[in-house]
Amino acid sequence: MYVYDKHDRQMAAERVEQFRDQTRRALAGELAEDEFLPLRLQNGLYVQRLAPMLRIAVPYGMLRSAQLRRLARISRDYDKGYAHFTTRQNVQLNWPAVEDVPNILAELAEVEMHANQTSGNCIRNTTTDQFSGVQADEIADPRPYCEIIRQWSTFHPEFAFLPRKFKVAVNASEHSDRAAIQVHDIGLQLVRNASGELGFRVHVGGGLGRTPMVGPVIREYLPEKDLLTYLEAVLRVYNRYGRRDNKFKARIKILVKALTPEGFAEKVEAEWAHIKDSPTQLTREAIEKFQTYFTEPAYEQVPDVSDDLATRRFEDRTFDQWMAHNVDVHKKPGYAIVTLTMKKTGTPPGDVSDRQLEQIADLADEYSFGEARVTHQQNAVLADVRQDRLFELWQAIRPMGFATANLNKLTDVICCPGGDYCALANAKSIPVAEAIQRKFEDLDYLYDIGDLDLNISGCMNACGHHHVGNIGVLGVDKKGQEFYQISLGGSSHHDAAIGKILGPSFARDDMPDVIKSIIDVYVDNRTQEEAFLDTYRRIGIDPFKERVYA
Structure with missing residues (x-):
C-alpha cells in the first residue's frame, strides 16, 4: 500500500500545526464560529448532538496494523474506547473534545493518517472496492x-x-x-x-x-x-x-x-x-x-489443501457456513479473501472497540501481511489469507465476534449512528438495526432468504444509504415522535436503482414485524433461485404494500 514520502510528511505536519493554531484562536474567541466552521470541517471536525465528531480518512479503505493500533489508542485515550466504520471506508470518533483534536491529528500523522477534507465543500476521500488488487x-x-x-x-x-x-x-x-x-x-x-x-x-x-x-x-x-x-x-x-x-x-x-x-x-x-x-x-x-x-506482498507457494478443507467443512457445519459466506476467491492460487463481519447481534453496525481494533491489527500481522481493509458495508477484510490457515483463522476469530456468517444477508445491516449521536438525525438507527437482527437470528432462515441489502439512515442525509438498500429504512419525525419510512427495490451495484417508498411510516416497535411481512411476500412469490430484488422487480411494489398495510 501507499507509504508517505517526505512531501506527504511535511504537508501533514504543517496541516496539524495550522489547525492547532486555528483551534487555539477559536477557543480563545479570536475566531467566530462561522469563521472556524469551514476550517474545522476540512479537518474532519463536526459538532454533533452530544459531543464533537472527528472523521478520519482511510484512503481506499486500507489500514496497516500500526495504524489500527494507533486508532485503538486514540479511541481509548481521547474518546470512549470505540470508533465507527462509515459507509465510505472512513473511521469516526464520536466523543473527542475540540481542544484534543490537534493532538489527535498529530498522533495520526505519526502513522501516516489524517482527517484532511473528510468534510466541508471539497473533494472528499476517494473510495474503491475493498477487494481491490486481489x-x-x-x-x-x-x-x-x-x-x-x-x-x-x-x-x-x-x-x-x-x-x-x-x-x-x-x-x-x-x-x-x-x-x-x-x-x-x-x-x-x-x-x-x-x-x-x-x-x-x-x-x-x-x-x-x-x-x-x-x-x-x-x-x-x-x-x-x-x-x-x-x-x-x-x-x-x-x-x-x-x-x-x-x-x-x-x-x-x-x-x-x-x-x-x-x-x-x-x-x-x-x-x-x-x-x-x-x-x-x-x-x-x-x-x-x-x-x-501497490506491489504484491511476498506470496508463497501454498500446498493444495482443498481436500482437507472439504473434510473440515463436512465435519463442521458452522465452519462450512463461514467458508461459504465470508470467504471469497483470491486471484492468487492458495490464498483467500476473508471478511471479518462486524455485525454480531447486539453490536451497533459499524462500531468497533479499541480492543477489537487491536485484535484486527494482530490478525492482520498474523494472517494478512500486516494489512486490513474497511468496507463500504462497515465490515473489515483480511485480503491475503493462506488457504491452509483458514480453519486456524476461523477458530481465532470466533471468540472475537468476527465470524458471524451473515455477510450480505439481512442482518448484515448498513446503518448510520443515527439519533444516538448525530445532531441531524430525526430518529435512532441502531436500536432498529438490533431489533431486526434479533428477529432474524436464525442463520438457516437467512440463507433461505438469500443475499439482501438492508440499509438504515436516521435522516434524509442518507449516511446509511437507505435509498439503495433492497429494503431501505429512513428515520422520520412525526410530531416529536420517531417513526420509520420503508422503501423497496434499491440497489447500489451495477444495476443501481433508487428504492420506492412503500407507504406511511411505522413506529419503532413495529419494524421487525413489518420487515418480516416484506420477507414473507418475497418468499411466497419468488421463483426458484430468485433473489429478493429480482422478485420485487417482477411483481412490483403492490403485493408488499397490500400485505404490510392489511
Missing part, C-alpha cells in the same frame, strides 16, 4: 488511480470551496460494484476499449440525500492518461454553474439534471478541450510510478 475478476488494480486522485485533489486551491461536498469512487470488477460508484458525484468504472486499452467509463451526478439519483454515464470511454484533466473539467463546470444560493440544490446531481446529462457532458467536453493537453495529463511514467506503490 479479486479474480479485476480489470486492473484501481488503487493507483485512487491515489492519483487523492494527491491531485488534496488542498487543490481551485476546488477547496465547491458549491457542496464532492465524492469520488472507483470500481474495477467486471461483475460487481462494492464501491457504489453510481451514487457518487463522480463514479469511475475501469474498462478496456476494443483495442484492449485501459480507461474509464465516467458516471457523474449520482448521490443520495434529499434528492437521490443514479449517476448517468457522460463518457463511455476515457483514456487513463486523461483521468485528471477530465475530472478537472467536470469540477470546473460544477464550480462555475453549480448553485450556491440553496445548499439543498447545490450538489452536482441537481446541475446534471437541470442541464440534462447530454447538456452537462457538452459543457465538460468544451472545458476539457482547453486543458486536456495541459501538464496535468498523466504520463506513462507517472502512472507506472503510482503502480509501484
Whole structure:
C-alpha cells in the first residue's frame, strides 16, 4: 500500500500545526464560529448532538496494523474506547473534545493518517472496492488511480470551496460494484476499449440525500492518461454553474439534471478541450510510478489443501457456513479473501472497540501481511489469507465476534449512528438495526432468504444509504415522535436503482414485524433461485404494500 514520502510528511505536519493554531484562536474567541466552521470541517471536525465528531480518512479503505493500533489508542485515550466504520471506508470518533483534536491529528500523522477534507465543500476521500488488487475478476488494480486522485485533489486551491461536498469512487470488477460508484458525484468504472486499452467509463451526478439519483454515464470511454484533466473539467463546470444560493440544490446531481446529462457532458467536453493537453495529463511514467506503490506482498507457494478443507467443512457445519459466506476467491492460487463481519447481534453496525481494533491489527500481522481493509458495508477484510490457515483463522476469530456468517444477508445491516449521536438525525438507527437482527437470528432462515441489502439512515442525509438498500429504512419525525419510512427495490451495484417508498411510516416497535411481512411476500412469490430484488422487480411494489398495510 501507499507509504508517505517526505512531501506527504511535511504537508501533514504543517496541516496539524495550522489547525492547532486555528483551534487555539477559536477557543480563545479570536475566531467566530462561522469563521472556524469551514476550517474545522476540512479537518474532519463536526459538532454533533452530544459531543464533537472527528472523521478520519482511510484512503481506499486500507489500514496497516500500526495504524489500527494507533486508532485503538486514540479511541481509548481521547474518546470512549470505540470508533465507527462509515459507509465510505472512513473511521469516526464520536466523543473527542475540540481542544484534543490537534493532538489527535498529530498522533495520526505519526502513522501516516489524517482527517484532511473528510468534510466541508471539497473533494472528499476517494473510495474503491475493498477487494481491490486481489479479486479474480479485476480489470486492473484501481488503487493507483485512487491515489492519483487523492494527491491531485488534496488542498487543490481551485476546488477547496465547491458549491457542496464532492465524492469520488472507483470500481474495477467486471461483475460487481462494492464501491457504489453510481451514487457518487463522480463514479469511475475501469474498462478496456476494443483495442484492449485501459480507461474509464465516467458516471457523474449520482448521490443520495434529499434528492437521490443514479449517476448517468457522460463518457463511455476515457483514456487513463486523461483521468485528471477530465475530472478537472467536470469540477470546473460544477464550480462555475453549480448553485450556491440553496445548499439543498447545490450538489452536482441537481446541475446534471437541470442541464440534462447530454447538456452537462457538452459543457465538460468544451472545458476539457482547453486543458486536456495541459501538464496535468498523466504520463506513462507517472502512472507506472503510482503502480509501484501497490506491489504484491511476498506470496508463497501454498500446498493444495482443498481436500482437507472439504473434510473440515463436512465435519463442521458452522465452519462450512463461514467458508461459504465470508470467504471469497483470491486471484492468487492458495490464498483467500476473508471478511471479518462486524455485525454480531447486539453490536451497533459499524462500531468497533479499541480492543477489537487491536485484535484486527494482530490478525492482520498474523494472517494478512500486516494489512486490513474497511468496507463500504462497515465490515473489515483480511485480503491475503493462506488457504491452509483458514480453519486456524476461523477458530481465532470466533471468540472475537468476527465470524458471524451473515455477510450480505439481512442482518448484515448498513446503518448510520443515527439519533444516538448525530445532531441531524430525526430518529435512532441502531436500536432498529438490533431489533431486526434479533428477529432474524436464525442463520438457516437467512440463507433461505438469500443475499439482501438492508440499509438504515436516521435522516434524509442518507449516511446509511437507505435509498439503495433492497429494503431501505429512513428515520422520520412525526410530531416529536420517531417513526420509520420503508422503501423497496434499491440497489447500489451495477444495476443501481433508487428504492420506492412503500407507504406511511411505522413506529419503532413495529419494524421487525413489518420487515418480516416484506420477507414473507418475497418468499411466497419468488421463483426458484430468485433473489429478493429480482422478485420485487417482477411483481412490483403492490403485493408488499397490500400485505404490510392489511
